Amino acid sequence: MTPIISVGYSSERQGKPRPNTAAVKPSNTSKAETYFTLCGITCYCELCFLKAAAIMLTALSINNYRSILDLKVPLGPLNVITGENGTGKSNLYKALRLLAETAQGGVVPAIAKEGGLDSTFWAGPETLSRAMKQGEQAVEYTVRQRTKRMKLGFATEQFSYAISLGLPVPSSQTMFGQDPEIKRECIWNGQVYRPSSSLIDRKGAMIKARSGRQWQVISQHIASYHSLFDQMADPVATPEAFQLRETIRGWRFYDHFRTDRDAPARQAQLATRTPVLHHDGRDLAAALQTIIEIGDKETLFKAIDYAFPGASIRIIHHADSRFSLEFSQQGLLRPLTGAELSDGTLRFLLWVAALLTPRPPSLMVLNEPETSLHPDLLPALARLILHATKHSQLWVVSHSPRLIAALEQHPDCNAIKLEKEMGQTVIPGQDILTTPSWHWPDE
Numbered sequence: 001m002t003p004i005i006s007v008g009y010s011s012e013r014q015g016k017p018r019p020n021t022a023a024v025k026p027s028n029t030s031k032a033e034t035y036f037t038l039c040g041i042t043c044y045c046e047l048c049f050l051k052a053a054a055i056m057l058t059a060l061s062i063n064n065y066r067s068i069l070d071l072k073v074p075l076g077p078l079n080v081i082t083g084e085n086g087t088g089k090s091n092l093y094k095a096l097r098l099l100a101e102t103a104q105g106g107v108v109p110a111i112a113k114e115g116g117l118d119s120t121f122w123a124g125p126e127t128l129s130r131a132m133k134q135g136e137q138a139v140e141y142t143v144r145q146r147t148k149r150m151k152l153g154f155a156t157e158q159f160s161y162a163i164s165l166g167l168p169v170p171s172s173q174t175m176f177g178q179d180p181e182i183k184r185e186c187i188w189n190g191q192v193y194r195p196s197s198s199l200i201d202r203k204g205a206m207i208k209a210r211s212g213r214q215w216q217v218i219s220q221h222i223a224s225y226h227s228l229f230d231q232m233a234d235p236v237a238t239p240e241a242f243q244l245r246e247t248i249r250g251w252r253f254y255d256h257f258r259t260d261r262d263a264p265a266r267q268a269q270l271a272t273r274t275p276v277l278h279h280d281g282r283d284l285a286a287a288l289q290t291i292i293e294i295g296d297k298e299t300l301f302k303a304i305d306y307a308f309p310g311a312s313i314r315i316i317h318h319a320d321s322r323f324s325l326e327f328s329q330q331g332l333l334r335p336l337t338g339a340e341l342s343d344g345t346l347r348f349l350l351w352v353a354a355l356l357t358p359r360p361p362s363l364m365v366l367n368e369p370e371t372s373l374h375p376d377l378l379p380a381l382a383r384l385i386l387h388a389t390k391h392s393q394l395w396v397v398s399h400s401p402r403l404i405a406a407l408e409q410h411p412d413c414n415a416i417k418l419e420k421e422m423g424q425t426v427i428p429g430q431d432i433l434t435t436p437s438w439h440w441p442d443e
C-alpha cells in the first residue's frame, strides 16, 4: 500500500510537531490508502490527524484587502509585526481572522460586519505604476483588467489554501445582492500552487477532489456563502481538507482583555477545568488553576515572581462552585482580590494564563500585548511569549520598542516592519529572495 501522505515528526519539541519533509509523499495515489505515521505507528485515528494539524504557517498572502493591495508575508516560529500607526498591522491581523472564520463557516458574516466586501476592497487603483509611485502621474481610475476579487491564502509546510471572494452578479431577485460570494477555493500540496499540485478545487458551486490521476466531483451545489470546509469534513475521503480545517480552527486570537472595574476576570467565575483562556479573559481563575493542576506550574509561579518580586497567587474555591483569585504582595497584611488588582497586574496575569495554556494551539496571535503594562513588566511578558514559542507558532503585533527588542533576541524571530507607500501596506526592502513564492489558483 502506498500512502499519499506520510508525516513523520521529531519529538524533540514536545507539543509542536515538525514535519519530516523527507516523508511527504506525492499526491497521485489513492485517498483510501492515506495514512499518517505520527507516533511511529500507521494509523487512521483522529488524534493523528489532529496532531498533523499542528503545522506551522510558512507564508500568508493577501490581495485587494483594505490597505493591502498585494502582500506576501514570510512566516517563522515567532513573527513580530511592527509599524507606525495606520501602516496596516490590524489589517493584516484582520485578514488572518477572516481566514480563521472561513474554517468556522463565518467568513461571509465576518465581511458583512466589516462593512461589506465593497468597503473591504483596496480603495486605490488596480495597479500602482512606477510613474504614480514617483509622483509623475496622478492616481486615477483606470479601466479594470481583472475582475475584482479579495483573496486570502496561506502556505504550510505540507498543504496550502487560498480563497477568493467577489460580489455576485446584480439581480433584482434577491435582497442579498451585497453578500460576498466565494468564487474559488483551492487546497494544494506543498507551498506553491501549481495545477498539478492541486488536491481540492472549488469553482463557484462545484467542488472537485483529486483521486489518483482523476478528478472526482464532490459537490455541484455548494452555496456561494459556504466554504468547502463546511462540506468536507471526512478525514479519510479528504484528509487534506480535514487537516487544514483543524489547523485553522486551532488558531487562537487574543486581541483585547477586559480589565475595567466590571471585567469578568475580576469576579468569581465557574470552577471548571479551563485549559484555554477565553479571549476576553473571563475565566482567568479557572485557567490559572488548570495550569497549576495539569500544566507548567513552576513556570507560572516563576513568571509571577519575576514580574512582581515576592508576589504569588492563590485560587480560592467558594461554596457556590466558583473560583476567585487572590494576589499576595510583599508589604501587605492581606492578599488582594481580583477586584483590587491594578489594570496592569490583572492584564499580566491574563497573559500568564493565555501563554502557559496546557493546550497550546498551532498558532497564537497577540494584538498589542503591551497595552496598559508598565515598561518594566515587558521583559517578563517577553519571557512568557518566548516560552510559548516552544509549543506554538506566535504572531505578535506590537508598538513597544522594549518588547520588540526583547523578542528579537530569539534566534527564530521574524521581525516584519510594515510601511505605507501610496496608501498601500508594504514590507520595505522585500525582494525576490525574501518574498515567498506564491501563485493564486485563479490567475
Ligand SMILES: Nc1ncnc2c1ncn2[C@@H]1O[C@H](COP(=O)(O)OP(=O)(O)OP(=O)(O)O)[C@@H](O)[C@H]1O
Residues within 6 Å of the ligand: 065, 066, 067, 068, 083, 084, 085, 086, 087, 088, 089, 090, 091, 092, 119, 120, 121, 122, 123, 124, 423
Ligand atoms: N478599503 C481600504 N482601502 C485602502 N486603505 C484602507 C481601506 N480600509 C482601511 N484602509 C487604510 O488602512 C489603514 C489602517 O490600517 P490599520 O488599522 O491596519 O493600521 P495599524 O497599523 O493597525 O494602525 P494603528 O497602529 O493605529 O492601530 C488606514 O490608514 C486606512 O486608510
Ligand SMILES: [Mg+2]
Residues within 6 Å of the ligand: 089, 090, 091
Ligand atoms: Mg491597529
